[in-house]
Amino acid sequence: MRDDRQQTLTALVLALRPQGEADCRVESVTAELGRVGAWAKGLRRPKAKLGGVLQPFTLVALTVHNGKSRVIIGAEMVSGFRTLKEDYNRLTAAALLAELLLAVVPADEPAPAVLALSVRALTAMEQAEEPLGPLLVVLRDLMQLLGWGVNAEICAVCAQPLTGTCFLQLQSGVITHGHCRRSGMALDEAALASLAGPAAQPSLVALEALAQLWQTHLERPLKSLRAVRSAFHHLA
Ligand SMILES: [Zn+2]
Missing domain, CATH: 1.20.1440.120 (Recombination protein O, C-terminal domain)
Structure with missing residues (x-):
């Protein structure tokens, strides 16, 4: 069954704000929803899967779950501006x-x-x-x-x-x-x-x-x- 609370956004990551021990709030500007703040659980752990992708000034296809808060469940690099x-x-x-x-x-x-x-x-x-x-x-x-x-x-x-x-x-x-x-x-x-x-x-x-x-x-x-x-x- 399709989860309609799940959404993929074209997002330019602008800032990461550390929260708690290992989480981050990722601030981005997106084509679909303008400014978006979303949680990335465990992003600051050394082996975090999305650690290399969710960096400031990276353009990504950002998949979020829109629940009580907005949580990032996936991100694919579109452009890294290395x-x-x-x-x-x-x-x-x-x-x-x-x-x-x-x-x-x-x-x-x-x-x-x-x-x-x-x-x-x-x-x-x-x-x-x-x-x-x-x-x-x-x-x-x-x-x-x-x-x-x-x-x-x-x-x-x-x-x-x-x-x-x-x-x-x-x-x-x-x-x-x-x-x-x-x-x-x-x-x-x-x-x-x-x-x-x-x-x-x-x-x-x-x-x-x-x-x-x-x-x-x-x-x-x-x-x-x-x-x-x-x-x-x-x-x-
Ligand atoms: Zn004049």
């Missing part, structure tokens, strides 16, 4: 994405677009020479998906293309020419290019701008930001 996990800077960029996803993806609502965006971002972070570029792209695109998008092409005051040093208003997220409104955070041409699309030379000013916008939306500091700043300090 190169990403072996490089500190790439991992640091991914950790900021994980922090944002855990903060904004609602539970029990399908989130196929967010999952696809996140998988694309991790793939790009793994493959790019410099993972800052893909990080900027996902910080911007995720904001767009949530309806917090920033227009880095057209001035919010005069509707002409943005050029030269421009200014970002953190509260409203609008960008203007310096001569249209001279207040807020200054953005140089490189930052504007990074905010408008994948830039050849990703900008630390753009990172700062996107991080500030995220903090304004979340109304709290981003825990991973300090590590990200120091990981990409060499680009200054």
